[in-house]
Amino acid sequence: MTDTSEKIDYSKTLYLPQTEFPMRAGLPQKEPETVARWQEMDLYRLMRKDAAGRPQFVLHDGPPYANGNIHIGHALNKVLKDVITRSFQMRGYDSNYVPGWDCHGLPIEWKIEEQYRAKGKNKDEVPVNEFRRECRDFAAHWIQVQTEEFQRLGIEGDFKQPYTTMNFHAEARIAGELLKFAMSGQLYRGSKPVMWSVVERTALAEAEVEYHDHESDTVWVKFPVAESTALQDTFVVIWTTTPWTLPGNRAISFSPRIGYGLYEVTAAENDFGPQAGEKLIFADALAEESFAKAKLGYQRLRDIPADELGAITCAHPLKGLGDGYDFAVPLLPGDHVTDDAGTGFVHTAPGHGREDFDAWMDAGAALRARGIDPAIPFTVDDAGYYTKDAPGLGPDREGGPARVIDDKGKKGDANDAVIKALIARDMLFARGRLKHSYPHSWRSKKPIIFRNTPQWFVYMDKDLGDATTLRSRALKAIDDTRFVPAAGQARLRAMIQDRPDWVLSRQRAWGVPICVFADEDGNVLKDEAVNQRILEAFETEGADAWFAEGARERFLAEKANEPWTQVMDILDVWFDSGSSHTFTLEDRPDLKWPADVYLEGSDQHRGWFHSSLLESCGTRGRAPYDTVITHGFTMDEEGRKMSKSLGNTVVPQEIMAKSGADILRLWVMTTDYWEDQRLGQNVIQTNIDAYRKLRNTIRWMLGTLAHDTGEDVAPADMPELERLMLHRLAELDELVRKGYDNFDFKRVTRALLDFMVIELSAFYFDVRKDALYCDAPSSLRRRASLQVVRKLFDSLVTWLAPMLPFTTEEAWLERYPDARSVHLAQFPEVPAAWRDAELAEKWRRIRQVRRVVTGALEIERKEKTIGSSLEAAPVVYVADPELQAAIADRDMAEICIVSGIDIRHEAAPAGAFTLDEVPGVGVVFARAGGQKCARSWRYTDDVGADPAFPDVSARDAAALHELQALGRL
Known part of the structure; x- marks a missing residue:
C-alpha cells in the first residue's frame, strides 16, 4: 500500500469532542430565553399531562406577602420548593406546585394610606370598599411582579392559576372556616390583655412581634x-x-x-x-x-x-x-x-x-x-x-x-x-x-404595649365534645408529623404548650371580616341560613359584601329586627393563610389533602405552620401536613444579619443579572439550608468556580457523545473500568434518591460534584480519552466507554435537573434536539445488578498506586523535565501484597496515562517519590523510550510497523485502516 501519511491531517482522524454547548455559559442572557420557551410551550401543562395517573406528591406553598420585590429569603425558599417538587416529578410522581400569595393585612393598608397622605386624602372619608379595592389592586400588581421574578429563578408551577387569599372563593372559604369555629362554640369574645400596636392601631399575634433592644x-x-x-x-x-x-x-x-x-x-x-x-x-x-x-x-x-x-x-x-x-x-x-x-x-x-x-x-x-x-x-x-x-x-x-x-x-x-x-x-x-429586649411590631419596627381590649378569641383548652381540646389535638398532630430538621418538632410543641387563646380580631379594613353577629354579651348568632347567605355572597362578590350598604339586613333577613350587632373586626391574616389548605388542597382536583410537605423559614413555627396547625386541628382534628421542613435565614459573609443600613444586602435580581439563576440555585443546594446561611461575593465566586467545573464535565460528555452510535455492549463484556463506572452509577442512584427523599440536597450536590470533578474529569475521562479519541471504530473498549458516557450523561443531567433547570435543559436539548424538555424526563432506572463491591475495592487500590505515579509526574512537570505524562515511563515499586494483587494484569501505563511503566514487586529505593497515605509504593522517574506516535502522541516501539502509516503506532495504523475502509479517511 502506498504511504499516505504525508497527506493526512491526523487530528481529523480522531474522535475529538464536538459540541456547540459553549464553555462560557452566558446564563444571564440565555436563561430568560429558556423561561420564554417554557412559557410558550406551556411546560407546566405538559408536566401535568405527562404525570396524569401517577401517585400525587403535594408541597403546599406558604404564601409570600404581595407587597414588594422578592428578596434573598424568597429566592432561597422558592428554590428549595422547586427542587423538591421537580425531584418528585422526575421520580414517578405527579408533583404539582401551585404558588400562592397572602394579600390581606396591614402592610398593604399602610401603603395605600401612605399614598392617601401624599395626595392629602383622608382615609376615613373614603368608602371602605373603595379603600379595599385599592388594596386589592396594589396586591394584584405585586403578585404579577413577583410571578415574573420567581419564574426568572426557574420556578415551575401553576402561575396562571395560583391561589391568593383575596380570591373571592378563598375569601368565602376563609369565612366558612371562621364560621365553623363559631358554630362549634370555639369562638368567643373576651376581654384580655393583647399585644397592641399603637402606631398601627391593631392587636397583634405572636407571629407579628419581634424583639429588639x-x-x-x-x-x-x-x-x-x-x-x-x-x-x-x-x-x-x-x-x-x-x-x-x-x-x-x-x-x-x-x-x-x-x-x-x-x-x-x-x-x-x-x-x-x-x-x-x-x-x-x-x-x-x-x-x-x-x-x-x-x-x-x-x-x-x-x-x-x-x-x-x-x-x-x-x-x-x-x-x-x-x-x-x-x-x-x-x-x-x-x-x-x-x-x-x-x-x-x-x-x-x-x-x-x-x-x-x-x-x-x-x-x-x-x-x-x-x-x-x-x-x-x-x-x-x-x-x-x-x-x-x-x-x-x-x-x-x-x-x-x-x-x-x-x-x-x-x-x-x-x-x-x-x-x-x-x-x-x-x-x-x-x-x-x-x-432590655422588648417586643416590637415586625411591620412598623416600633414598640408595642399590652392592653386590655375586647377581642375575638378561639379557645385553646375548651372540651370539643370528644375529650379533646384544640391544644391537645395540636400536640398530638405535632407528634404525628415528620420534622426536617427534627428539632423543629420540639420548638413547635413548646409554642403550642404555652400559648394563650388564639386572638383572631384585628382593627383594620383590608381582609376577611369576622363575619358573625353577636349580642351585647358577645354571644354569637348560630343560624345556618344566615351563614349560608354570607358565604354565597362572599363567593360571588368577595368579602366586600360584608361592608356594603344594607349588609346587616341582607344577611340577617327576618332576624334584622333582633338586637344582633354586625362585627366589623378583620380576621388575623394568619387565619387567612392558615386556612389556605382548604381552598387549595381540598378544593383543587389536581391537589390532595393533607399536603405531603409544608416548607418555610424557621420563624414560621410561630407563623404559618402554627396557624395552619390550629386551624386544621380545630376544624378537622389533624394537621394539614405530613412533613414540616424549615430553613434558616441568610446572613452576610461575616454572619451578620443583612440590612440596608449596613449595606450588606444581597439582591437575587442582581445575582441573576450578573451570574445567572443557576448560580444562585447552586448556592442554595450547597448550603446547610436548615441552619442560617452566609452569602456574599466570595460565596458566589466559589459557586461560580464549582459550576464551571460541572459545566465543563457536561460539555466534554456532550462532545464525546457526538460520536455515539447508540450501540450497546453487555456489561459482562465491558472492561473493568467501565464496569467500575456502572457500579458507581448504581451507588449514586441510591444516594441521590435517598437524598431527595430526605430533602438533603447538600449531600446530593456534594456527591455529584465530587463524582463529576474527581472521579470523571480527573480519572475516568482522563484515562479513557486515548481510547475514545484514537481507538478504531470496532474497538470494544471504545464502544463500551461510549455507552458508559451515555449512561453517565443521562443519569447526571436528570439528577441535576431539579437543582439546575436551565443548564440541564440546555445540555439535554443539545444531546436530544427533538426532546421537549429534560423536565419531562424521569430519572433513569439504574440496575442494582451493576453493583460490584469487590471490583470497587480492587480499583480503590489501583487508584492508590495511580495517585503515587501522578504525584511523581506532577513534580517532573513543574520542573519542566516533561511537558506531558506520555513522555514518561516510570519505574513503580510496589511492596504491598494487596496492591500487587490489585494491579496484576492491569495496563497501568494506560491507567496512569504514561507511555510505558515498569512495575517491580520490591521496596522502593532511597530517593523514590512516595506518599505517606499510600505506604509500600514508590516511583522513580524515567523517560519513555521508542518513538512518538504522530496521531496519539504516545511513545512506543512499534511506530512505523505499518508502512502505510510510518509515523504512527500499530494501534493507530489499524484504526486508520478501518477509517479508510469506511470512507472516512
Missing part, C-alpha cells in the same frame, strides 16, 4: 400595707419596667417558694424615697441590691412567711390622685414570681400582661370573698392615651390625658407623669433605666 424607665414602688396590725406603717416594694401600667395595678404577686424578710432603713442618702425608720418587705435574695440602688442603709428585722404575706392587703400608691385608686390591693401567690431580679414582688396589672391576667382570674373567687371587685379596667385606649379608668392621668388631667406611645412609636409622657405622681405621694423607692 429598648431602654425603659424602671421604678421601685412602695405599696403601703393597709390591713395588718403587725405590719402597720410597712411597705411592700415592687419593681417594674413599665411605670405606665401602674394605674392598672390591682394586686401584688409573690411566691411561696421565695424567702422574704422585713427590713428597716437605717440611713438614707437620697433626695426622695424612704427615710430612716421606714420598714419595707423584700425577697431576701434581692434586698441588698435594692437598698444599694436607693442608696440606703438597712437592717433585717425578721422573716415574713408566705401565710402572712397572703393575708396582706395594700393601698394603691396612686391613692388620692384624681378621684380614683381608693381600693384594696391584695397579695396573691403566683408561680411566675422569681427572685432573679427586682424585689421578689410582681406588680400585677391584669389589663397589661398575660401572667398578670391569669393570676387575677385564678383568684376571682378569693377576691370576691375579700370584697374586692374583680373587674379589669381599660386604662389605655387604642391610641395609647390614658382613659377615664386612670384617674388623674386620663381625660380629667390638666392638659389632657398622658400618652404611653405616640403615633410614631416614640415614648410618650405617661411614665414621667406616673413617676411624678409617685414622688409627690412619697411612694417611689428608687428609679433607673434598663436596656
Whole structure:
C-alpha cells in the first residue's frame, strides 16, 4: 500500500469532542430565553399531562406577602420548593406546585394610606370598599411582579392559576372556616390583655412581634400595707419596667417558694424615697441590691412567711390622685414570681400582661370573698392615651390625658407623669433605666404595649365534645408529623404548650371580616341560613359584601329586627393563610389533602405552620401536613444579619443579572439550608468556580457523545473500568434518591460534584480519552466507554435537573434536539445488578498506586523535565501484597496515562517519590523510550510497523485502516 501519511491531517482522524454547548455559559442572557420557551410551550401543562395517573406528591406553598420585590429569603425558599417538587416529578410522581400569595393585612393598608397622605386624602372619608379595592389592586400588581421574578429563578408551577387569599372563593372559604369555629362554640369574645400596636392601631399575634433592644424607665414602688396590725406603717416594694401600667395595678404577686424578710432603713442618702425608720418587705435574695440602688442603709428585722404575706392587703400608691385608686390591693401567690431580679414582688396589672391576667382570674373567687371587685379596667385606649379608668392621668388631667406611645412609636409622657405622681405621694423607692429586649411590631419596627381590649378569641383548652381540646389535638398532630430538621418538632410543641387563646380580631379594613353577629354579651348568632347567605355572597362578590350598604339586613333577613350587632373586626391574616389548605388542597382536583410537605423559614413555627396547625386541628382534628421542613435565614459573609443600613444586602435580581439563576440555585443546594446561611461575593465566586467545573464535565460528555452510535455492549463484556463506572452509577442512584427523599440536597450536590470533578474529569475521562479519541471504530473498549458516557450523561443531567433547570435543559436539548424538555424526563432506572463491591475495592487500590505515579509526574512537570505524562515511563515499586494483587494484569501505563511503566514487586529505593497515605509504593522517574506516535502522541516501539502509516503506532495504523475502509479517511 502506498504511504499516505504525508497527506493526512491526523487530528481529523480522531474522535475529538464536538459540541456547540459553549464553555462560557452566558446564563444571564440565555436563561430568560429558556423561561420564554417554557412559557410558550406551556411546560407546566405538559408536566401535568405527562404525570396524569401517577401517585400525587403535594408541597403546599406558604404564601409570600404581595407587597414588594422578592428578596434573598424568597429566592432561597422558592428554590428549595422547586427542587423538591421537580425531584418528585422526575421520580414517578405527579408533583404539582401551585404558588400562592397572602394579600390581606396591614402592610398593604399602610401603603395605600401612605399614598392617601401624599395626595392629602383622608382615609376615613373614603368608602371602605373603595379603600379595599385599592388594596386589592396594589396586591394584584405585586403578585404579577413577583410571578415574573420567581419564574426568572426557574420556578415551575401553576402561575396562571395560583391561589391568593383575596380570591373571592378563598375569601368565602376563609369565612366558612371562621364560621365553623363559631358554630362549634370555639369562638368567643373576651376581654384580655393583647399585644397592641399603637402606631398601627391593631392587636397583634405572636407571629407579628419581634424583639429588639429598648431602654425603659424602671421604678421601685412602695405599696403601703393597709390591713395588718403587725405590719402597720410597712411597705411592700415592687419593681417594674413599665411605670405606665401602674394605674392598672390591682394586686401584688409573690411566691411561696421565695424567702422574704422585713427590713428597716437605717440611713438614707437620697433626695426622695424612704427615710430612716421606714420598714419595707423584700425577697431576701434581692434586698441588698435594692437598698444599694436607693442608696440606703438597712437592717433585717425578721422573716415574713408566705401565710402572712397572703393575708396582706395594700393601698394603691396612686391613692388620692384624681378621684380614683381608693381600693384594696391584695397579695396573691403566683408561680411566675422569681427572685432573679427586682424585689421578689410582681406588680400585677391584669389589663397589661398575660401572667398578670391569669393570676387575677385564678383568684376571682378569693377576691370576691375579700370584697374586692374583680373587674379589669381599660386604662389605655387604642391610641395609647390614658382613659377615664386612670384617674388623674386620663381625660380629667390638666392638659389632657398622658400618652404611653405616640403615633410614631416614640415614648410618650405617661411614665414621667406616673413617676411624678409617685414622688409627690412619697411612694417611689428608687428609679433607673434598663436596656432590655422588648417586643416590637415586625411591620412598623416600633414598640408595642399590652392592653386590655375586647377581642375575638378561639379557645385553646375548651372540651370539643370528644375529650379533646384544640391544644391537645395540636400536640398530638405535632407528634404525628415528620420534622426536617427534627428539632423543629420540639420548638413547635413548646409554642403550642404555652400559648394563650388564639386572638383572631384585628382593627383594620383590608381582609376577611369576622363575619358573625353577636349580642351585647358577645354571644354569637348560630343560624345556618344566615351563614349560608354570607358565604354565597362572599363567593360571588368577595368579602366586600360584608361592608356594603344594607349588609346587616341582607344577611340577617327576618332576624334584622333582633338586637344582633354586625362585627366589623378583620380576621388575623394568619387565619387567612392558615386556612389556605382548604381552598387549595381540598378544593383543587389536581391537589390532595393533607399536603405531603409544608416548607418555610424557621420563624414560621410561630407563623404559618402554627396557624395552619390550629386551624386544621380545630376544624378537622389533624394537621394539614405530613412533613414540616424549615430553613434558616441568610446572613452576610461575616454572619451578620443583612440590612440596608449596613449595606450588606444581597439582591437575587442582581445575582441573576450578573451570574445567572443557576448560580444562585447552586448556592442554595450547597448550603446547610436548615441552619442560617452566609452569602456574599466570595460565596458566589466559589459557586461560580464549582459550576464551571460541572459545566465543563457536561460539555466534554456532550462532545464525546457526538460520536455515539447508540450501540450497546453487555456489561459482562465491558472492561473493568467501565464496569467500575456502572457500579458507581448504581451507588449514586441510591444516594441521590435517598437524598431527595430526605430533602438533603447538600449531600446530593456534594456527591455529584465530587463524582463529576474527581472521579470523571480527573480519572475516568482522563484515562479513557486515548481510547475514545484514537481507538478504531470496532474497538470494544471504545464502544463500551461510549455507552458508559451515555449512561453517565443521562443519569447526571436528570439528577441535576431539579437543582439546575436551565443548564440541564440546555445540555439535554443539545444531546436530544427533538426532546421537549429534560423536565419531562424521569430519572433513569439504574440496575442494582451493576453493583460490584469487590471490583470497587480492587480499583480503590489501583487508584492508590495511580495517585503515587501522578504525584511523581506532577513534580517532573513543574520542573519542566516533561511537558506531558506520555513522555514518561516510570519505574513503580510496589511492596504491598494487596496492591500487587490489585494491579496484576492491569495496563497501568494506560491507567496512569504514561507511555510505558515498569512495575517491580520490591521496596522502593532511597530517593523514590512516595506518599505517606499510600505506604509500600514508590516511583522513580524515567523517560519513555521508542518513538512518538504522530496521531496519539504516545511513545512506543512499534511506530512505523505499518508502512502505510510510518509515523504512527500499530494501534493507530489499524484504526486508520478501518477509517479508510469506511470512507472516512
